[in-house]
Amino acid sequence: MDLDNIGKLRKTHYAAEIVPTLDNKDVVLMGWAREIRLLGNLVFVVLADRSGDCQVTFLPKTKKVFETAQKLNREDVIAIKGKIKKSEKTTRGVEVLASEILVLNKSKTPLPLEITEKTPSDLDTRLNSRVLDLRKPRNIAVFKIRNQILESAREYFTEQGFMEIESPKIIASASEGGAALFPVSYYGKEAFLRQSPQLYKELMTACFERVFEIGHVFRAEPSDTIHHLSEVTQMDIEMGFATEEDTWEILEGLINRIYSDISKKQKDALGVLGQKIKVPKMPFKKMTYDDAVNLLNKKGTKFKWGDDTSREQEKLLTDHSGGPVIVHDYPMEMKPFYIAHHENNPKLSYGFDLLIDGIEICSGGRRIHEAEQYIENLKAKGLNPDSFADIIKFYEYGMPPHAGWAIGVDRLTMLISGVDNIRETVLFPRDLKRLNP
Amino acid sequence: MDLDNIGKLRKTHYAAEIVPTLDNKDVVLMGWAREIRLLGNLVFVVLADRSGDCQVTFLPKTKKVFETAQKLNREDVIAIKGKIKKSEKTTRGVEVLASEILVLNKSKTPLPLEITEKTPSDLDTRLNSRVLDLRKPRNIAVFKIRNQILESAREYFTEQGFMEIESPKIIASASEGGAALFPVSYYGKEAFLRQSPQLYKELMTACFERVFEIGHVFRAEPSDTIHHLSEVTQMDIEMGFATEEDTWEILEGLINRIYSDISKKQKDALGVLGQKIKVPKMPFKKMTYDDAVNLLNKKGTKFKWGDDTSREQEKLLTDHSGGPVIVHDYPMEMKPFYIAHHENNPKLSYGFDLLIDGIEICSGGRRIHEAEQYIENLKAKGLNPDSFADIIKFYEYGMPPHAGWAIGVDRLTMLISGVDNIRETVLFPRDLKRLNP
Structure with a gap:
């Protein structure tokens, strides 16, 4: 598999630390692509880590980055570089506009377990896939x-x-x-x-x-x-x-x-x-x-x-x-x-x-x-x-x-x-x- | 075995906390009779606990207490009530004059291990009697x-x-x-x-x-x-x-x-x-x-x-x-x-x-x-x-x-x-x- 290397890039913030008061700040986030939505000319990714999650938005002008985001699977491991923007359209009032993306690991599809809990799983299924279950x-x-x-x-x-x-x-x-x-x-x-x-x-x-x-x-x-x-x-x-x-x-x-x-x-x-x-x-x-x-x-x-x-x-x-x-x-x-x-x-x-x-x-x-x-x-x-x-x-x-x-x-x-x-x-x-x- | 009950008595100090500046203070100590010396009309007991040890002196005037102290075996578990006295005759410059003693448990004699390390034991003997060894x-x-x-x-x-x-x-x-x-x-x-x-x-x-x-x-x-x-x-x-x-x-x-x-x-x-x-x-x-x-x-x-x-x-x-x-x-x-x-x-x-x-x-x-x-x-x-x-x-x-x-x-x-x-x-x-x- 052709994966990106983490290289010198390091996480600057946990997802839950991205707040509107940090407007315009450059950040590096790393975590899991929990949800990916393609909406018109935009890609929205909910990047989750152990702290919670944060919306990352990809614009078409960042061509290669945008194309990579379009191809993401749920639970792919990603690092993104971007700028924090206040936003009234997101539940937390903030998003990150991505300028770079690394795909550090790919996830198979479909997932054995729904991490977002939209479809609940029984305890046995959850324990069989405990590592995914523990991301909830x-x-x-x-x-x-x-x-x-x-x-x-x-x-x-x-x-x-x-x-x-x-x-x-x-x-x-x-x-x-x-x-x-x-x-x-x-x-x-x-x-x-x-x-x-x-x-x-x-x-x-x-x-x-x-x-x-x-x-x-x-x-x-x-x-x-x-x-x-x-x-x-x-x-x-x-x-x-x-x-x-x-x-x-x-x-x-x-x-x-x-x-x-x-x-x-x-x-x-x-x-x-x-x-x-x-x-x-x-x-x-x-x-x-x-x-x-x-x-x-x-x-x-x-x-x-x-x-x-x-x-x-x-x-x-x-x-x-x-x-x-x-x-x-x-x-x-x-x-x-x-x-x-x-x-x-x-x-x-x-x-x-x-x-x-x-x-x-x-x-x-x-x-x-x-x-x-x-x-x-x-x-x-x-x-x-x-x-x-x-x-x-x-x-x-x-x-x-x-x-x-x-x-x-x-x-x-x-x-x-x-x-x-x-x-x-x-x-x-x-x-x-x-x-x- | 006819043992004393701890009753309402509780340790007020660890042995190592008995210092000359506490002269005249009433204390209760509990621990092990590490060494017992009968010298003339006195009984000296080194009372040891996890903190270290302290000399406890028994005078003949406290008749029943004195007789009990005379009969102590090494490593008997005792509680003593007494008064702290400065003393130039002890290595730590202090002793406790006992007014009461409880024998909470008796120890058999001879000990399987010399806790004072005057006679060193090999590691195997020590590990066989590890609980005594750990009192060192x-x-x-x-x-x-x-x-x-x-x-x-x-x-x-x-x-x-x-x-x-x-x-x-x-x-x-x-x-x-x-x-x-x-x-x-x-x-x-x-x-x-x-x-x-x-x-x-x-x-x-x-x-x-x-x-x-x-x-x-x-x-x-x-x-x-x-x-x-x-x-x-x-x-x-x-x-x-x-x-x-x-x-x-x-x-x-x-x-x-x-x-x-x-x-x-x-x-x-x-x-x-x-x-x-x-x-x-x-x-x-x-x-x-x-x-x-x-x-x-x-x-x-x-x-x-x-x-x-x-x-x-x-x-x-x-x-x-x-x-x-x-x-x-x-x-x-x-x-x-x-x-x-x-x-x-x-x-x-x-x-x-x-x-x-x-x-x-x-x-x-x-x-x-x-x-x-x-x-x-x-x-x-x-x-x-x-x-x-x-x-x-x-x-x-x-x-x-x-x-x-x-x-x-x-x-x-x-x-x-x-x-x-x-x-x-x-x-x-x-x-x-x-x-x-």
Whole structure:
């Protein structure tokens, strides 16, 4: 293919930066020919890039340039040199009169996906052509919100004295028991992909005290729902010399910070998505599991102690609280082995969940820090302490009291950006059926 | 075991914050009983936490407290309440007179590892007891430097308009060819752990234009050296509408920023490690591969065109340049299929490496962006384009010219913190022989 070379030419502006106040300025734009219209003696090209788009107008007097523009396919990669002109005929009140054009890459036709969304595609088609799908302003907005969540979280954790850790993704044995693990062949040995950094982040409180980790975890659960993925981004904290109540303060501060930063710094993204968000007030409402059971029964839903709440019931609880609610003192039988028993009632635990808008966003608790109890709890859950020998040994040499929690980043992105399916929040989702692209 | 409960008590200070100017202040410290000395009628405990340590003195008049202190084991987890006193007898000119003590967890004795480093342990022993090993100030310093690298990089990339991406770690086929992949069983299908985000980050230039990714990559290379790990943290960028020279500017800016931030913000960590670092001047020296070959031969090392440089030769090149050096225009045969051919000489490529202090820290280049050439290059490297069908299709619908690079975070940490073995830079290293803890 005979393509133009970018040479010394560089983008001077993003498309969205072309505004009427820059009238008469010479600019270089680079992006995708999103729409091409031939109208009488003119060629109009909507040049789109990650910032948005801008109309570029080609006049017949620029003969070679004009002829090139006439032959453009949609999504051809182009660079244009031109002059900004105020214009009342365009929606944004401005256009660029092109004097030069480079065709940096050609696009085949027809496109597998309509980027302008004039013809909507189903999610499967969109994910198969994900790179084109991600050129849509709506999708770029979702990832701006996702990135803001991650950026605000890292800033906040660092301010609060947490050290970032990267614990291993390849592990020798199941971290929390259960069969939901992907096996890896590791130099001929059996290994697994971690389903959480749980055991490692707990260990790290025994040296770095306050730690956080943001990274992929892997769930081999064959759940084909709009809320489940096999490769999930999880945000974890763990605090030494702390109880679950200390972690609530961090959790409330973090959620408040994320919502507040997004409402201030991601106005455009929220606008594109048509989302309005309310920064939740601190402190959040607290409710024991027992009180939640009573409340749900009073509200007329039949709910047995020891049951897990359904989505509808979680919605009832957050609606009743008028905002995020931390449900705590869950039955021990509902929580994993590393959660500490409640000191006043061995049937209860120091485990908790955070619900926002009827969605469980975070799960956490006070942990066991004493080796004998750790082994006892493993046995009580039917797990074999021998498989945890590598972990248990550190509980014998100075494990501090500690507590922590984990937030599902994809779910939080879903909630804040208002998309219906968790797959919308991940660049290249992995699930029961999907391993491509 | 009968342990004390942390109750409402909380740490008021880190050990290193106890200074003579706080004379007479009441404080609560929590940490590990690093050393216990019984001297006459006194008990001296070195209480250590992640910040450093501080002497806590127990007087016999506090009878129960004194008796508890007498019975402490090394690395017991304790909380003490007490009053700060100036003292000329301690190295830091200060001590805390304890009035209360809680024993939050007991430690077994003897310890598997000497944390005070009075008896040095070999690396294998240290990694087996990694959580204890990580209580050493030297190791905490290494991870402060590592975290500063990551923090400075994220800040810098964001300032430069890069969007962070998280591409999948589970992939359907080999990303760069080669056999060095860990197989994963994915719901009964064959999959692999990515060896790099290369192909995905390139795709992302076709929507987000400028992207970076920091994350784990997996190398099933049976290399048992001090420079190789099987789970590696890699820092990647990719820039649309750019050439390799544009990526050099970002690379120089990043390295300069990291060194500058560390020299300003991590003085203590550098001090603990006895490291002095020099912030490299920009722009870095550039040298073609041809010139490097000539230079090496002139310096008396026998070097054939097309050979890879040895560590000694890389040291020669950086010594000659008096700082970091970018070696570019490598032979195409030495570079992967996605690197673009040099326009003036098809035997050469637009691939480059960055060498600092004789270590290859970064590798990158201008990429192919045209589908036909992509397929041709795959074939030339003996790879089957069918295995790349999922990737190639996006090259047919608007892939911009692009360039990028990747930095090994573990290696850079090694270089800046001055440790001898890459395993020192990772919390829980994974290699040919090690999958635990």
